[in-house]
Amino acid sequence: MVTNFEFVFQKNNMGIGRRKQSTARVFLNPGTGKLIINNTPGEKYLQYNTIYLTNVYAPLKALGLEDKYDVIVLTKGGGLTGQADSIQLGLARILCQINYEDRAILKAEGFLTRDARIKERKKYGLRKARKAPQYSKR
Template sequence: MAEEQVATSLEDLKSVMDGTAVAPTADDAPLPEPKIDDHGRSYATGKRKNSIARVWIKPGSGKITINGRDQEVYFARPVLRLIIAQAFQVADRVDSYDVTATVKGGGLSGQAGAVRHGITKALTYYEPALRRPLKAAGFITRDSRVVERKKYGKAKARKSFQFSKR
């Protein structure tokens, strides 16, 4: 139900009639409560392509463990480690949280994206005030692009076999 505005002067009435009156914004809404378990961790699931990452974060020194291995061992390519660190850089929380993640499915690129998505969601659960900068960076939205399935009568998903006139 919409709130009614009370005009106390002619200027207020004019602004209401013109549609230029200032309405209450979403900035005034209270932040949700942090979702932290008994061990002081926050949990989230991240997805990208066919990869699914279960991510737990807790305050610490910035150690990132993926499937029981250090991130330098699991993601040997520096680009993949940069993808994971992006959420912390945008939120200005570099080296302030320990991350434990388990990842299944897909390749390394999809797994890195899934871990970043999980870290982003877990950060917003631990500190709800971080949602705005992470949303502006585009990390909260799940990238839903997946490989299209192969259809019968086709060489690949959409490619046809070579046409022969004779």
């Protein structure tokens, strides 16, 4: 558990990312490249999954800033995949706020695109969004 935060949560210092049901608020501080998610080291929170970790660090690696910033994240909702993708989007957005010239690189890599796919709503007369009751001829 990480408790010694030496930064201030500020709205102008925050990037928000969303994916499916998850939301991530990402804060950047000059530092050594640590990742802290919900007061837990990022590797432990993401269960040491290399796919999730590479997704989260991808915007920083694209700009060559892996060891320049500490990333602090507050995330909720959804599962680990959605949270990892929402962290990636929030991180890319805050990097654009810091240096607008980096926007072209991040946009070309696809880090600034919001994945708009969400769960389809249930319709009346059906069991789920598309699953219909079994057809009976007689």
